[in-house]
Each structure stands twice: as C-alpha cells, then as structure tokens.
Amino acid sequence: MAEMLLTNYQETAAIILFGIGFAMLLFQRNLIRKLIGMNIMDTGLFLFLASLGYIEGRKAPIIQNGITDMEAYINPVPAGLVLTGIVVSVSVTAVMLSLTIRLYKRYHTLDVDEIYFLLAQSREKEDSR
Numbered sequence: 001m002a003e004m005l006l007t008n009y010q011e012t013a014a015i016i017l018f019g020i021g022f023a024m025l026l027f028q029r030n031l032i033r034k035l036i037g038m039n040i041m042d043t044g045l046f047l048f049l050a051s052l053g054y055i056e057g058r059k060a061p062i063i064q065n066g067i068t069d070m071e072a073y074i075n076p077v078p079a080g081l082v083l084t085g086i087v088v089s090v091s092v093t094a095v096m097l098s099l100t101i102r103l104y105k106r107y108h109t110l111d112v113d114e115i116y117f118l119l120a121q122s123r124e125k126e127d128s129r
Contacts, residue, residue, distance in 0.1 A: 010051035017044030031110045042089045053078025
C-alpha cells in the first residue's frame with residue numbers, strides 16, 4: 001500500500017490537498033478561512049486532473065509538418081478541464097469575497113455562527129412588529 005502511494009505521489013498529494021480543504025470547509029467558522037479551504041480543494045482537484053492527463057514519455061498534441069503517430073501524444077482534454085476549472089474557480093472566489101465583504105459591512109463579523117445569530121435576531125424583531 002505504501003509503495004503504491006509513493007509511486008502515485010501526484011495523486012496522493014492531490015487527495016491530501018483536497019482533504020485539507022474539505023476539513024477547512026467543515027471545521028472553520030471564519031468565512032475567509034472557508035474560502036481558502038475551498039481554493040485548496042480546487043487546487044487538489046486540478047492537480048489530480050493534470051496528473052491523470054499526463055503520460056510519461058509523450059508530447060503535447062501540437063502537430064507540426066503533417067500528422068504523425070497519434071500514440072505519441074497526451075490527451076489534451078484534462079488540461080482543458082483544468083484551465084476551465086481555474087477560470088471558474090477565480091470567478092467563484094471573486095464573488096465569494098465580494099459577498100464576504102458585504103456580510104462584514106452589515107454584521108461586523110466573519111464568524112458564521114454569529115452571522116446566523118444576528119440574522120435570527122433581526123428576523124425576530126421584524127416578526128414582532
């Protein structure tokens with residue numbers, strides 16, 4: 001088992017990164033730390049996809065001077081998925097940061113439990129009116 005983990009060290013590192021990010025999402029109360037955890041999860045996923053798409057001894061699929069042996073190239077789909085995922089991840093991070101700033105301006109805290117408590121209090125006040 002340990003030999004397999006050392007042989008596939010890219011996949012092992014990707015799983016460890018994903019696990020760290022997932023644990024941060026579950027156990028952190030601070031919204032910025034949750035966002036960092038989400039980005040660590042993304043990084044682990046991108047590393048996993050990139051490591052699956054790489055094949056030792058093959059080249060990038062750039063054909064020069066006509067078509068050659070197609071067995072000598074790696075699959076470009078995982079690289080395209082990683083690039084698309086990075087763009088989506090950056091966009092989601094930007095939106096989440098802007099929402100976090102708005103929450104901080106309104107509730108003056110980044111603790112999820114405190115925000116829920118303050119939100120429940122404000123709803124109780126509105127219901128009592």
